[in-house]
Amino acid sequence: MIRLENVTKTFDSYMAVDNVSFEVPEGEICVLLGPSGCGKTTTMRMINRLTELSSGRILIGGRDIMEVGATELRRGIGYVIQQIGLFPNKTIEDNICTVPDLLGMDRKASRKRAHELLEMVALDPAVFAKRYPKQLSGGQQQRVGVIRALAADPPVLLMDEPFGAIDPINRAVIQDEFLKLQSALKKTVIFVSHDIDEAVKMASRIAIFKSGKLVQYDTPDNILAHPVDDFVADFVGGDRTLKRLQLVKVADAMQADPPRVLAETPVAEALALMQKHDHQSVVMTGPRGRARGLVRRAQLQGAQGMVGDHYERIPCTIQVDDTLRNAVSMMFSNDQTWLACVDQDGFYRGYLTQRGITHLLGATYRDA
Amino acid sequence: METLRFALENLPQIMDRTVEHVSLVGAAILIAIATGVPIGIAITQNATIAKRVLYVAAIIMTIPSIAFFGILIPILSPFGHGIGYLPALIALVFYSQLPIIRNTYTAIMNIDPALRDAARGMGMTALQRLWQVEIPMAMPVILNGVRNAVVLTIAIAAIATYIGAGGLGTFISRGISQTDSRQLITGAVAVSLLAIAADLFLLLLQRLLTSPGLRTRN
Numbered sequence: 177m178i179r180l181e182n183v184t185k186t187f188d189s190y191m192a193v194d195n196v197s198f199e200v201p202e203g204e205i206c207v208l209l210g211p212s213g214c215g216k217t218t219t220m221r222m223i224n225r226l227t228e229l230s231s232g233r234i235l236i237g238g239r240d241i242m243e244v245g246a247t248e249l250r251r252g253i254g255y256v257i258q259q260i261g262l263f264p265n266k267t268i269e270d271n272i273c274t275v276p277d278l279l280g281m282d283r284k285a286s287r288k289r290a291h292e293l294l295e296m297v298a299l300d301p302a303v304f305a306k307r308y309p310k311q312l313s314g315g316q317q318q319r320v321g322v323i324r325a326l327a328a329d330p331p332v333l334l335m336d337e338p339f340g341a342i343d344p345i346n347r348a349v350i351q352d353e354f355l356k357l358q359s360a361l362k363k364t365v366i367f368v369s370h371d372i373d374e375a376v377k378m379a380s381r382i383a384i385f386k387s388g389k390l391v392q393y394d395t396p397d398n399i400l401a402h403p404v405d406d407f408v409a410d411f412v413g414g415d416r417t418l419k420r421l422q423l424v425k426v427a428d429a430m431q432a433d434p435p436r437v438l439a440e441t442p443v444a445e446a447l448a449l450m451q452k453h454d455h456q457s458v459v460m461t462g463p464r465g466r467a468r469g470l471v472r473r474a475q476l477q478g479a480q481g482m483v484g485d486h487y488e489r490i491p492c493t494i495q496v497d498d499t500l501r502n503a504v505s506m507m508f509s510n511d512q513t514w515l516a517c518v519d520q521d522g523f524y525r526g527y528l529t530q531r532g533i534t535h536l537l538g539a540t541y542r543d544a
Numbered sequence: 545m546e547t548l549r550f551a552l553e554n555l556p557q558i559m560d561r562t563v564e565h566v567s568l569v570g571a572a573i574l575i576a577i578a579t580g581v582p583i584g585i586a587i588t589q590n591a592t593i594a595k596r597v598l599y600v601a602a603i604i605m606t607i608p609s610i611a612f613f614g615i616l617i618p619i620l621s622p623f624g625h626g627i628g629y630l631p632a633l634i635a636l637v638f639y640s641q642l643p644i645i646r647n648t649y650t651a652i653m654n655i656d657p658a659l660r661d662a663a664r665g666m667g668m669t670a671l672q673r674l675w676q677v678e679i680p681m682a683m684p685v686i687l688n689g690v691r692n693a694v695v696l697t698i699a700i701a702a703i704a705t706y707i708g709a710g711g712l713g714t715f716i717s718r719g720i721s722q723t724d725s726r727q728l729i730t731g732a733v734a735v736s737l738l739a740i741a742a743d744l745f746l747l748l749l750q751r752l753l754t755s756p757g758l759r760t761r762n
Contacts, residue, residue, distance in 0.1 A: 226665055251667035261662025265680040265755035275666050308757030324666075334665075 177202035183232035194388040203362040210385035254325030254333040262309040293323035315346040421501035430526035439484030467524040550726040565711035576640030584648025601642035632709035640693035647689025651682030
């Protein structure tokens with residue numbers, strides 16, 4: 177969708193971007209990552225020709241960006257900046273409709289679209305549409321900044337450290353909101369950041385820059401697991417393997433289709449089941465499969481009757497669509513070596529062990 | 545009391561002179577806006593030129609008005625306009641330049657570069673940026689400059705009576721030459737009231753032309 181071929185930018189004799197080539201497939205978020213002055217912003221700004229390239233080619237949807245006029249090109253590309261840049265003299269809805277108005281789109285239709293977009297980021301249009309930027313908080317303003325870029329429904333979005341100036345709590349919320357929007361809209365996004373955690377969270381692919389050169393272009397998991405050199409390894413951090421935990425869902429790491437017992441299962445049968453699987457405990461489910469409790473092998477030894485007479489409460493369960501990062505956190509804070517994994521309705525889907533996590537994270541090294 | 549009686553008896557004449565005064569100042573200000581605002585915007589493109597233009601405008605301000613009128617007499621005489629309305633108008637246009645150019649320049653320069661970047665990045669042309677963003681944002685400060693210029697030219701226009709441009713200055717000059725304090729005070733008070741009224745009117749206009757999003761209160 178977006179393709180850079182040997183793109184170079186020199187300012188006088190200084191090489192800001194040095195022979196960079198990469199391609200971003202449609203619907204993906206590509207995060208350009210690196211320290212200040214590494215050329216990531218310049219690279220992004222060449223895509224909408226805010227900075228003209230010195231040599232090389234950039235194609236969007238197969239079309240060379242030099243074939244269209246700069247203003248026409250920019251109207252077809254959403255643009256979000258760290259400083260937000262809402263026009264203080266325009267109302268929120270007029271700000272959102274900036275590009276539709278420039279394109280001469282129908283006013284009524286674009287205002288209606290603006291209201292829909294406001295609703296998508298949880299800003300009530302009845303309250304906010306007619307307000308002015310200064311009447312909004314920083315977080316609210318940046319939400320408007322993002323939907324302003326989406327108003328004319330461009331296929332491509334350029335975002336220059338869009339959430340960099342927002343406090344950490346609000347930033348996480350806006351990042352989540354944006355990912356939700358993105359899963360519905362499927363834009364091709366170039367996202368500049370200097371924050372590895374943000375990159376890991378947002379990116380389908382990460383491009384790491386150093387002194388104008390693209391040093392590694394890969395999926396977040398590969399960047400974290402296999403940094404190409406010391407620079408990348410240092411940049412992604414010594415705890416990079418822990419960061420990978422954020423990329424994996426519980427469902428992908430758990431032991432699915434686990435053994436289970438019912439309240440009316442005889443104690444002897446439960447013991448045999450645990451012995452067979454070499455487990456120290458087993459989850460007891462309700463008749464339809466909801467996790468209800470657990471029984472331990474040590475306590476059932478020599479006991480009589482049914483499982484329902486001996487079960488205890490499960491200390492904690494994790495949702496299958498949660499990340500491993502939260503799962504590990506839950507294990508540590510509850511002093512558990514395994515977790516029962518349940519879906520949204522509370523049905524028991526599998527169990528997650530520390531060994532299972534270690535095994536999964538290590539797989540990429542064993543294959544190599 | 546005597547002054548008041550004089551003023552009341554000559555009310556129609558005062559009104560005539562006021563109209564003269566206002567039309568002179570009004571014409572000068574309109575021309576000054578039409579020249580000063582574009583100059584103020586144009587010089588934002590080049591810091592060196594901006595410095596020079598503002599310097600020249602400041603020097604013009606320091607020329608005593610009587611001297612300025614004097615300079616214009618030999619220049620305009622060949623065209624038959626050495627004295628009267630035209631030289632007065634030209635002088636007032638020049639005097640108005642500094643506050644208008646300076647305020648326009650400062651206002652445009654003070655606009656957050658991020659706004660310009662956002663406007664450019666969304667595909668506004670230079671002209672669209674000017675009309676939709678830069679001028680609306682600069683409007684309150686530009687109008688402040690216009691207010692300064694109006695008050696200034698109302699005062700200077702009173703002196704233009706010496707080159708036969710009429711206006712409320714007539715009462716003042718006659719009052720001096722005839723040592724008639726009634727005329728002198730009438731003229732001076734009328735000029736002051738006119739300046740205050742014009743300033744209040746422009747303040748109202750400033751409120752109306754400024755986007756609610758830019759007002760400092762609320």
